[in-house]
Amino acid sequence: MHDGTGMKKTSDKVSNRARRRFLQGSIALVYDFDGTLTPKPMQNYTVLAKLGISADEFWNEVNTEVARTGGDHMLTYMRLIVDRLRSSDEHITRDDLRRLATDIEYFPGVETWFERVNRYVELRTRGKVRVRHYLISAGLREILEGVSIRHQFRRIYASQYFFDKYDRATFPTIVINDTAKTQYLFRINKGIEDPRESINDHMPEQQRPIPFGHMLYIGDGMTDVPCMTVAKKNGGFAVAVYQPKLTKSLTTCQELARADRIDYFAPADYREGRTLERRVQVILDVMIARILFERERFALRRELD
Ligand SMILES: [Mg+2]
Known part of the structure; x- marks a missing residue:
């Protein structure tokens, strides 16, 4: 926990640094996981x-139970998984969950996507602008810790279980639902990425390492609407992906686009040269231009000092 003085010192330090050096030179790409990077929920593969x-x-059981009790969807699925684990002869530990994550299948091109985005921005800006990738998922952190693409993310935010002394998942300790997801956009925005730190202190816009205008959120449906809205309403961007084989998934994207809740949508095909890459590059170009513009203004202001 921070006392008031500690926070003040930190923010003084930040503002001193902010005066000397341009601190807003990064772009953040923030991803949902299930349905966005993978065709199915991660629990199915694991x-x-x-x-x-x-x-x-x-x-179906989760949905029926939610309809019957009016309970939270995430808490309900997490409880039902604990029930199933308890009644099964299989003992699944945290390490098992991590190992099982290797069975997760991604949409085409996902595994090389991050490097391509990084390279694109690096070449376009001669290394002046950097890219950070973040994951915010309602799924399980224990699984995401084992995914092959985990090293691509600066942070992974996800729901989490408490494991007892026998290494059994017994109770949720963190639950991330649709609206709770938005908290993490503000963490990224303010650079207060550790969930143990309070996010509610005031921070002037010019001290925030990732202004929303440098942020793109990528999701796949209605559960992403709160994040898409927060990103877009604050000057950022939102893109939705759909699975061409699922008509429902396309109509959701069309509805989101008609309501102007997203900037673009595209098939969930992350391969080189596909619509998604092309559209994301258009957004990257806008964000890059903003950053270079602001950098130059910053240099000018320093000359005036
Ligand atoms: Mg999703």
Whole structure:
């Protein structure tokens, strides 16, 4: 916990640095996981597969239970997974969850996407602008810690279980639902990325390392609307992806675009030269131009000092 003086000193330090050096030279790409980077929810490839549970039946049960109790969708699925683990002969530890994550399948091109984005920005700006990738998922952190693309992310925010002394998941310790996701956009915006630190202190816009205008949120549907709205209303960008085989997924994107809740949508195909890459590059170009413009203004102001 921070006492008031500690926070003040930190913010003084930041503002002194902000005067001397341009601190807003990074772009943030923030991703949802299930349905955005992978076709199916991560539980289907991992814990449900391991327990031999039919994914369709499980998610139907979650939906029925939510309709019956009016409970939170995330808490309900997390509780039902604990129930299933308890009644199963299989003991699944945290390490098991991490290992199972290697079975996750991605949309085409996902695994090389991050390097391509980084290279694009580096070449375009001769290294003056950097890219950070973040993941905010309602899924399980224990699984995401084992995914092959984890090193691409500066931070992974996700729901989390408490594991007891027998390494059994017993209770949720962090639950990230649609609206809770937006908190993490502000963490990225303010550079207060550690969830143990308070996010609510005031911070002037010019001290925030990632202004919303340098932020792009990529999601796949209605559960991403709060994040898309926060990003866009604050001057940032939002893109939705859809699965061409699922008509519902396309109509959701069309609705989001008609309501101006997203800037673009594209098939969830991350391969080189596809629509998604092309559209994201258009947004990257706008963000790059903003940063270079602001950098130059910053240099000018320093000359005036
Ligand atoms: Mg999703």
